[in-house]
Amino acid sequence: MSEPAFTAVPVLDYALLADDTTRPTFIAQLRHALINVGFLYLANPPVAPATIDAVVAFLPRVFALPQPLKDAVRMSNSEHFLGYSRLGVERTRGAADQREQFDFATPHENTWAPGRPDYLRLWGPSQWPDEHAVPGFKAAFLAYLADVEALSYAFIALIAEALGVPPAALTRFYDAPERMQHRAKIVKYPARPTDAVSAAQGVGPHFDAGFLTFLLQASDHPGLQVQNLAGAWIDVPPKPHTFVVNIGKALEAVTQGLARATSHRVLAPPVGSTPRYSVPFFQNIAQDLRIGEMTLDFPEEVLQLKERRGELGATDSVNFSEYGSLPSGQVTLIGRVKSHPDVAQRHYPDLFRQFFPDGLPEYGEAY
Ligand SMILES: O=C(O)CCC(=O)C(=O)O
Numbered sequence: 103m104s105e106p107a108f109t110a111v112p113v114l115d116y117a118l119l120a121d122d123t124t125r126p127t128f129i130a131q132l133r134h135a136l137i138n139v140g141f142l143y144l145a146n147p148p149v150a151p152a153t154i155d156a157v158v159a160f161l162p163r164v165f166a167l168p169q170p171l172k173d174a175v176r177m178s179n180s181e182h183f184l185g186y187s188r189l190g191v192e193r194t195r196g197a198a199d200q201r202e203q204f205d206f207a208t209p210h211e212n213t214w215a216p217g218r219p220d221y222l223r224l225w226g227p228s229q230w231p232d233e234h235a236v237p238g239f240k241a242a243f244l245a246y247l248a249d250v251e252a253l254s255y256a257f258i259a260l261i262a263e264a265l266g267v268p269p270a271a272l273t274r275f276y277d278a279p280e281r282m283q284h285r286a287k288i289v290k291y292p293a294r295p296t297d298a299v300s301a302a303q304g305v306g307p308h309f310d311a312g313f314l315t316f317l318l319q320a321s322d323h324p325g326l327q328v329q330n331l332a333g334a335w336i337d338v339p340p341k342p343h344t345f346v347v348n349i350g351k352a353l354e355a356v357t358q359g360l361a362r363a364t365s366h367r368v369l370a371p372p373v374g375s376t377p378r379y380s381v382p383f384f385q386n387i388a389q390d391l392r393i394g395e396m397t398l399d400f401p402e403e404v405l406q407l408k409e410r411r412g413e414l415g416a417t418d419s420v421n422f423s424e425y426g427s428l429p430s431g432q433v434t435l436i437g438r439v440k441s442h443p444d445v446a447q448r449h450y451p452d453l454f455r456q457f458f459p460d461g462l463p464e465y466g467e468a469y
């Protein structure tokens with residue numbers, strides 16, 4: 103008998119890990135969520151509420167900065183695709199997303215040198231908004247990043263345990279922590295305008311890259327949806343004091359599809375709504391790995407759970423399918439080029455021409 107397609111995203115309580123009698127329950131729930139859902143809520147995560155609240159309180163203020171201050175840190179300044187993107191400039195599945203965002207990352211000095219692969223230019227310093235205009239934001243966000251980064255490493259060890267492999271089977275996909283960089287962004291989804299039906303795409307259907315995503319739904323708005331095994335869209339409404347955790351395409355690839363990368367999207371808030379805010383954190387893997395050559399061996403009883411999952415229905419997401427053939431950094435770079443053609447045109451002109459042979463897609467002024 104195969105697993106029925108899920109109709110809700112499971113909630114896992116991190117507090118269960120603190121006690122040896124409840125820990126196995128968490129691990130079993132995690133195994134189920136990885137294999138049959140690809141998404142979970144993590145309640146009571148080990149990130150202090152004050153650290154989260156500080157970031158949440160800043161969000162409306164950062165987006166309310168005068169436009170010239172936001173444009174001063176525009177993403178097209180950055181070969182690392184870090185910085186500010188105006189509403190409508192980002193694209194998913196070839197259509198414009200209706201969200202405004204700042205991409206940041208954990209601290210990292212770029213060491214790319216001419217002659218080395220282009221994807222090694224992807225990691226580098228963030229562009230922070232003017233400290234005088236939002237005093238304390240940078241410090242609050244860096245504190246948040248550090249805690250979620252630590253959680254992301256702790257969580258990958260739990261995933262190894264849930265799938266019956268030693269932690270090193272997964273941690274070998276990272277460089278030394280000081281050589282890694284992980285990204286996070288703050289996102290604002292304004293209400294959809296009255297006159298445009300197409301503007302309902304907050305972000306179109308997609309998979310995430312890398313290993314894990316930790317998403318903070320930072321306002322009380324529905325809109326996030328995930329696609330179940332049968333292809334139906336399931337709501338993932340915000341739940342206080344939780345992160346939403348999902349699997350990236352790289353983790354799916356190295357686990358031979360045991361851990362599912364689940365297709366997801368965000369619908370823009372309805373006409374007249376206040377804006378929705380979110381803060382996704384994306385855990386990367388080392389850039390120069392060809393993970394198609396690095397799959398893992400799993401215990402037979404775990405592999406059988408995959409068999410029981412049955413056939414996967416078609417999803418609406420198509421991105422990051424190149425992990426089998428290209429270095430991981432190149433896969434990420436292609437994703438960035440497709441999402442941010444304006445940035446690519448400026449910093450990666452050859453790749454830009456490859457993916458946009460007809461030039462910049464239409465979205466108002468070039469940026
Ligand atoms: O804003 C959200 O809730 C999800 C965003 C997302 O899926 C992404 O940026 O990859």
Ligand SMILES: [Fe+2]
Nearest residue numbers: 308309310366
């Ligand atoms: Fe996503």
